[in-house]
Amino acid sequence: MMDISKNFFEFIGLPVSFDIDQSELADRSRELQKTLHPDRYAHLSDREQRMSVQYMSFLNEGVATLRSPLLRAQYLLLLQGIDTESESSTPIAPMFLMQQMELRERLEEIPDQDDPYAELEDLLAEVEGMLKTLREQFAQDYREGALTAATEAVRKMQFLEKLVVEIERLEDRLDG
């Protein structure tokens, strides 16, 4: 039977790595969903049914975690004992913060621009480009066991992912 004390990678049957094959993740998750689905256990005891529900929710959380590059990176660090999600004030390179400030100021001014949609698209493309670079950076640092550098890359990703949310929020506001 399935073991939820395993980590998400092992539970789903993928190597513990940042570089995972998304189609393999989808295949593995579909197979597990079939075997774990509570309806298949309708004839079993309450305890076994409860366990199957527990497996399903563990599987769903695992798939969501491994699918997202940021969540996957955070989870890989968490497996190494590094929690980047609950740390409060951490020294961040001033240049990076300056850049984050400028990007947010730019976003703030977009509604007043002549072509806000074009500006928004440009900004989003730029931010996505930075995220891509950071993901590659993280993948390499993690592979090489350079955890301090990998952690720094994840922290930067967290700032940029937040900015993507803000960009999408403005897009909704412009549409509405």
Add this chain to the structure above:
Amino acid sequence: MAYSEKVIDHYENPRNVGKMNDKDANVGTGMVGAPACGDVMRLQIKVSDDGIIEDAKFKTYGCGSAIASSSLITEWVKGMSLEEASELKNTAIAEELALPPVKIHCSVLAEDAIKAAVADYKEKKSK
């Protein structure tokens, strides 16, 4: 989440929002960020020759509590000496704004920002 009235007041009418020329020798700039929530805060102080903070400005991209914390601290530090300003504690901010435990880190950010601004000013002066 329910914000206290003071947080809402600072959020809706933030004091001292703006930017100073960071090339100015009398201006100290503190830049801090909280990666967990993606908040970014810039706090600037203008210091007189006798070491008193004459003016303070901030710009914060973050939640209501982070904006309120930085807005409040800019009000507080005006008229303070550099020493007084760097002794400000986040707990005082959290208490004044009645921040809930999950938002305490926003007041820590504001404390770090004023410390960073003072440090930046002193470094400039020592050159």
